[in-house]
Amino acid sequence: MHRRRWVVLVAAALLTILGGAWGSGVFDKLTQGGYEDPTSQAITAVKTADAALGRQNGDVVVIYEAPNGGSIDDPALGQKINDKLKELPSSEVSRVVSYWMIPDPAMRAAFADTGHKRGLAVITLTAGDDSNKMLRAYEKIKDKLAVDGVTSQIGGFAPTGAAINTSSQNDLITAELVAVPITLLLLVLIFGGLVAAALPVLVGGLSILGSLGLLNLLTSFVEVNTFAVNVASLLGLGMAIDYGLFMVGRFREELATGREPKDAVRRTVATAGRTVAFSATLLVIALAGLLLFPQGFLKSVSYGGMAAVAIAALVSLTLLPALLAVLGRKVDALALPWRKRAATKSVEEEGRGWRKLGLAVMKRPLLFAVPIIAGLLLLGTPFLSASFGEVTEKVLPAGNPARVTAETLNRDFPSVSKDAAQIVLQGKDGKAPDQAAVQKFVGEVGKVSGVTNVQPSGAGKDVVTLTAKLPGDVLSDQAKNAVKEIRNLTPPTDTKVLVGGISARVLDSLNAITAGLPWMVLVIVGATLVLMFLAFGSVLLPIKAVVMSALSLSATFGVLTWVFQDGHGADLLNVTPGPLEAGIVVLMAAVVFGLSTDYEVFLMSRMVEAKSKGASNEEAVATGLARTGRVISSAAVLLIVVTGAFAFAEVTMMRFVGVGMILALALDATVVRMLLVPAVLKLMGNAAWWAPGPLRRLQQRVGIQESDDIEENPKSQAPQPVR
Incomplete structure (x- = not known):
């Protein structure tokens, strides 16, 4: 990257920018479906009925209300509505059924005090089961449904899908407009300089553009749900900024020791860069676990998440080192006053507070470990009574026209509701x-x-x-x-x-998730144990990491259940309490577990590095905290800002993800990583670093751990054994 820095810069910038420009067309190709198991009995029932009777469920529902206290049975009114419905283009509409064509009492809402005021029209579009074509067809007819002098409400699958699509795009734009400036400001405060702060944001922006291009490519082969773009944006920006923070921080650390920029770049990539690649691999594997489920929604968000994380890591390991090579010591240009003062301090001095914290925790490990574990388990208890549903119009904010229509339909037309x-x-x-x-x-x-x-x-x-x-x-x-x-x-x-029906569909979807969940856990946990052993050379450290992540995950879901299902504080978040969407819960589990392991890798890599140099157990833990405490805390704060912007989304699903990420990151980067981990490592003692002889030799041959002892000759980079 140093030798070819200008070529790398131009190539990476062009690829990501052109990819983003082309990828902007992905929004027209996103689908709304995929929340159910396509092989389930509920879906088979629909297909069987449609094959024999034609499509039975309408795509658009219009509720017409008679004006000025009149009745929908007024012949003139009925003729007026029918004439309007007959004008709908046959190229987009295959079937129209209304109360005024077939006076079925089920399509009339009756009110004892005011008489019959509302009637129903059900429109089936020609798009069939293709949700993209359905949404395009709806866009062509939505302005042709209003009847002069008649109040109308429009709902159904197509209008609801269009509303979710629009809200998701608005959420994405709003989140980025809010998150990027705040993130840049925080990076300026963290780095103490404008140039250094701009680098992670630049990498994040290019990662998002690259992800859009890759998602657009994927739509040519598979269905991609609209939320895949939101997930890709969230993870692409968040992880790129985190990776950029680690890389730039390590580069400045190397420069501070007096090394030349060339050597600093090489050491940065070989240490922090290696850990970035390792962490990204773990997160990609966690997201790949979603491919084990039959639901298209989970598959598509898996594609989006994996694409975003992989591109974030790739840009961080190519374009960012090339930028650092070009900048050299100018990475500290436009430094603020406190950065100039901090530049005179050693790394040990900057991390003194974190070292003291670690030593204080390890003096009384049980005093910290027992209450924290008990507290996390207590927070997780509401999840034991969680109930699960599916994506409905309730993911839209109260007052949204599509949601209001669905509520009116369920209340006033119970015999034709779904x-x-x-x-x-x-x-x-x-x-x-x-x-x-x-x-x-x-x-x-x-x-x-x-x-x-x-x-x-x-x-x-x-x-x-x-x-x-x-x-x-x-x-x-x-x-x-x-x-x-x-x-x-x-x-x-x-x-x-x-x-x-809906109940059967949800039941089948839950059964599919229940069947796939053990395999997902096996893949994620198995990959984590194997890769972390190869990185750290310990048998117990990976097991500890999995348990810590599980505790953090259970506490997060417990709080989310307490709020989003049980309704505590729901008014503050402006959400309607209800069953959790099982697919979103599984998605959150994969993301939170991956991010939790991500911070564990950065922390443990520096602990293992110190241990490999002969430090005692306590000293290795304290050194790891001193070297990474500030960086991990900063990374968590930045990722909270990026993901937290979605906590104010219009769509409840993204609000659920945003709030969940804030909770998970806050818990993991503070209580778990900085307090519980040192306490548990103290209790484990030297056993934490143990591995059987044959496994130790295997790990040393693979040698994927981060090492601070990198000589000028790459051949001499033999990993040190961990004792």
Whole structure:
């Protein structure tokens, strides 16, 4: 990077900027679906019914309200609405059903005091199941639905998806406009100089551009959910700034020892750079664990996250060292007064406070370890009663038109809302199910606890469909248990029974996540244990790291459950309490575990470095804290600013992620990393650094640990054994 610095600078800048320019088109290719298991019974039920009867669920729902206290049964009003609906282009609309075409009482809202005021129109678009085409089709007709003199509300899958898309893009722009200036200001305060502070922000911006380009490329091969861009932006900017902070900090440290810029660049990449690459690998593996689930949403955010982290690391290991090579000692140009004073201090003097903290903790390790572990476990207890749902219109802020329409539909049109179970009976060998058997099965469904209003809803070819009102809220345990009971009923002879609907879809999605979760844990934990052993040469340190991350993770989810599900403080965050979206919880688990391990790697690398030079257990721990305490705390604060900007997002899902990241980072970088880790290492004693002889020799041959003893001749870079 030093020898080819100008070539690297130009190439990296061009690739990322051109990638970002091309990647800006990704927003038109993002999807809204993918939250369910595509192979589940609930989805199979929908596909089976659609194949036999045509698409049954409308994409756009319009509620028309009669003006001035009138009635929707006014023939002139009905003619006016029908004429408007008939003008919709057939190229975008395949089917329109309204109360004024087929006077079905289910499509009329009745009010005892005012009479009939509201009626329903359901529009099916020609896009089929392609959510991108559906959103484009909706954009072409949304302004053609209003009727002069008639109040209307527009909702349904397409308008809700469009609203989520728009809100997500606004959230992304707002978050970056808020986070970048504050981050730059904090970096100026941390580094004490404008030039040094600008470098991590530059790397972060280029990482985001590169991520957009890669995501745009991915849309040519796989579906990418709209939240993948938000996750890529969050992680790309956050991790690039963190990596930049570590790299620039190490470079300045090397310059402070009197080394020439060339040697300082080489040592920076070989020490901090090696740790950056190692940490990014762990985080990418954690995000790759999401690919084990069938939900397209989790796969697409995994693509976005992996792309962002990988590009952030790549830019940090190429463009940033080249920039440092060009700047040399000018990296401290435009320094502020306190930086000039700090430049006269040694690294040991700057880290004296952290060293004292570590030594104080290790004098009374039980006094710190026991209350902290108990507190983290206590914070995690609300998660034991967590319930899970799916992404609905409630992720939009209260008052959003699409959400208001959905609430009106569920309240005033209960028989046509999507809260009911959709039951599909498919006959054998292309024959329709026997009518008498169907009627008997309807009676059996009606006997299921809490199930009411079971009735046929359609018939065609070899399929008969039923709807059944489930007990309680659509996402409640009662509704899910009713779905299980219906599925356990004996089907009519020569008939397959499939149960769909929102409750069934959520149940199937949870089952898929439950089935995939052990494999994800195995991949993430297994990779962490193996890679951290190869880095640190210890058997127990990786196990300790996994346990520390699990404690931090459980406390974070406990607080999130207490707020977002139980509603404590929900008004302050302007969110509607409700079941947690299981996919977002799994995403958060992967990200938080990866970030927690990330800070562990930076801290332990300096501890192991000191231990390899013969330092005692306590001295190694204190030295590691002294060298990294300020940097890790600064990195956590910066990442809190970047991710915390999403805590004010319009979409509840991103607000959940933003608040969760703030909690996780605050806990991990302070209580866990700076207090609990030194206490536990003191209690473990020299056993913390132990490894069997054969494994130790394997680790020494691989030699991926960070080492401070780098000679001019690369061949002499033999790793020191950890005793």
